[in-house]
Amino acid sequence: MWRWLHPYAKAEASYRLLSRLLPWFACSAVVTLLISLVWGLAFAPADYQQGDSYRIIYIHVPAAIWSMGAYFGMAIMALIALVWQIRTASWAIAAIAPVGAAMTAIALLTGAIWGKPMWGTWWEWDARLTSELILFFLYVGVLALYFAFDDQKAGAKAAAILAIVGVINLPIIHFSVEWWNTLHQGATITKFGRPSIANDMLWPLLLSILAFALVTATLIIMRLRNEMLFNEIHRPWAQAELGVNPPVAVSQQETR
Amino acid sequence: MNTRNSWQVMSTVFKRELTVAVRRKSDLINPLLFLLMVVTLFPLGVGPGPDVLARIAPGIIWITALLSSLLGLERLFRDDLQDGTLEQLCLSPCPLSLIMLSKIAAHWLLTGLPLIMLSPLLAMLLNLPTSAWLTLMLSLLLGTPLLSAIGAIGAALTAGAQRGGALLSLILIPLFIPLLIFATAAVEAAVVGMPNQGLLAILAALTVLSLTCSPLAVAAAVKVSVN
Numbered sequence: 001m002w003r004w005l006h007p008y009a010k011a012e013a014s015y016r017l018l019s020r021l022l023p024w025f026a027c028s029a030v031v032t033l034l035i036s037l038v039w040g041l042a043f044a045p046a047d048y049q050q051g052d053s054y055r056i057i058y059i060h061v062p063a064a065i066w067s068m069g070a071y072f073g074m075a076i077m078a079l080i081a082l083v084w085q086i087r088t089a090s091w092a093i094a095a096i097a098p099v100g101a102a103m104t105a106i107a108l109l110t111g112a113i114w115g116k117p118m119w120g121t122w123w124e125w126d127a128r129l130t131s132e133l134i135l136f137f138l139y140v141g142v143l144a145l146y147f148a149f150d151d152q153k154a155g156a157k158a159a160a161i162l163a164i165v166g167v168i169n170l171p172i173i174h175f176s177v178e179w180w181n182t183l184h185q186g187a188t189i190t191k192f193g194r195p196s197i198a199n200d201m202l203w204p205l206l207l208s209i210l211a212f213a214l215v216t217a218t219l220i221i222m223r224l225r226n227e228m229l230f231n232e233i234h235r236p237w238a239q240a241e242l243g244v245n246p247p248v249a250v251s252q253q254e255t256r
Numbered sequence: 257m258n259t260r261n262s263w264q265v266m267s268t269v270f271k272r273e274l275t276v277a278v279r280r281k282s283d284l285i286n287p288l289l290f291l292l293m294v295v296t297l298f299p300l301g302v303g304p305g306p307d308v309l310a311r312i313a314p315g316i317i318w319i320t321a322l323l324s325s326l327l328g329l330e331r332l333f334r335d336d337l338q339d340g341t342l343e344q345l346c347l348s349p350c351p352l353s354l355i356m357l358s359k360i361a362a363h364w365l366l367t368g369l370p371l372i373m374l375s376p377l378l379a380m381l382l383n384l385p386t387s388a389w390l391t392l393m394l395s396l397l398l399g400t401p402l403l404s405a406i407g408a409i410g411a412a413l414t415a416g417a418q419r420g421g422a423l424l425s426l427i428l429i430p431l432f433i434p435l436l437i438f439a440t441a442a443v444e445a446a447v448v449g450m451p452n453q454g455l456l457a458i459l460a461a462l463t464v465l466s467l468t469c470s471p472l473a474v475a476a477a478v479k480v481s482v483n
Contacts (some may be wrong), residue, residue: 141427176434196350
């Protein structure tokens with residue numbers, strides 16, 4: 001496995017690999033997203049209790065799932081970057097964090113939109129909402145730290161350490177917030193019990209979860225490719241990729 | 257390097273921290289004054305009604321303690337980084353994480369302990385029932401080492417960065433949330449006369465966990481900053 005994996009420590013090789021993978025991910029992301037959203041938003045049966053407004057679940061749940069998934073992916077990349085000093089992995093932190101933060105923001109926004117008709121309020125200090133908000137803060141912290149250093153390598157390493165500290169803290173934060181909610185007050189608005197979900201609703205949901213995974217992966221791949229080009233711009237392969245000659249200074253806008 | 261020498265290095269670093277701090281007293285006193293002033297702002301902001309104040313006192317005291325600890329943290333590594341002390345510490349054969357543990361301990365002694373001693377005054381100002389004072393001090397005793405331990409991670413990470421101060425708060429505040437939850441819950445439980453040993457035990461567990469793990473993270477972060 002190492003023999004197979006080893007060449008990809010070089011940015012050039014992994015850039016080629018990502019370039020090959022990108023069209024597949026992008027196409028399947030678009031297709032699954034279209035199918036699942038049309039299926040979920042138009043054809044899935046309405047909920048007997050919530051009517052049509054439950055349909056936001058097809059955006060909300062996948063975004064929430066992958067906001068957390070992206071964080072774990074980022075933490076794994078951080079570990080790889082710190083332990084094996086693989087620079088591609090440290091760039092992946094910068095590639096994943098904004099995508100994960102965007103997913104968190106989508107989950108929070110759609111949650112608020114869903115909460116208004118269901119709970120009668122945009123925001124409820126519910127345990128899950130709160131920990132999602134804190135997750136957003138953690139993403140912001142990692143991103144801010146990544147870009148706070150003059151020396152970009154130091155920034156990447158610092159962000160990697162913070163990502164790992166964050167992932168250790170994440171379960172603690174989650175459980176403490178859950179406990180806090182039960183300690184302070186009983187939930188004023190009982191969350192609708194949804195013990196099981198009808199198959200007609202479940203399938204589009206699963207498909208949309210897959211679709212969001214593919215969308216997340218596509219965005220991360222795109223960002224990671226840019227990050228590689230940006231950091232390797234002094235290397236011949238990156239210059240060849242961009243079609244610039246060595247003496248030409250490339251502005252940040254072009255590479256990002 | 258054997259254990260005895262490591263211990264010697266740790267105690268030297270510890271003493272040095274104390275000496276440096278004593279020579280710059282304003283760094284010690286300013287966070288406490290800040291704490292006192294912010295606590296003063298609350299009655300002015302929410303009204304001086306004793307019931308309201310007593311209700312929110314545990315939260316106020318803990319939030320202000322958290323914020324004032326952020327104030328002093330920025331200095332924890334910055335000066336040492338600039339004058340090269342950190343580099344020398346990195347070169348020491350004593351494990352860097354142990355040195356960082358003694359720095360954390362010194363920081364707690366200089367910021368956490370005064371805060372605990374000040375807390376009865378704050379409790380009195382905010383009309384916290386006397387029955388809860390002991391729990392408040394106990395929660396601070398158990399919780400402030402965590403502020404120093406986790407705070408040191410943030411301070412070490414941002415020591416080499418620009419605009420370190422705001423960044424420090426940004427990355428640390430989310431990590432302090434569990435502490436805030438359990439500490440205030442313990443004090444509030446004491447106010448209403450409910451058992452709170454469980455909450456204090458969790459607080460102690462969080463502190464032990466952070467004291468165990470954070471020196472490693474601090475050492476890694478210091479190495480990043482030094483390079």
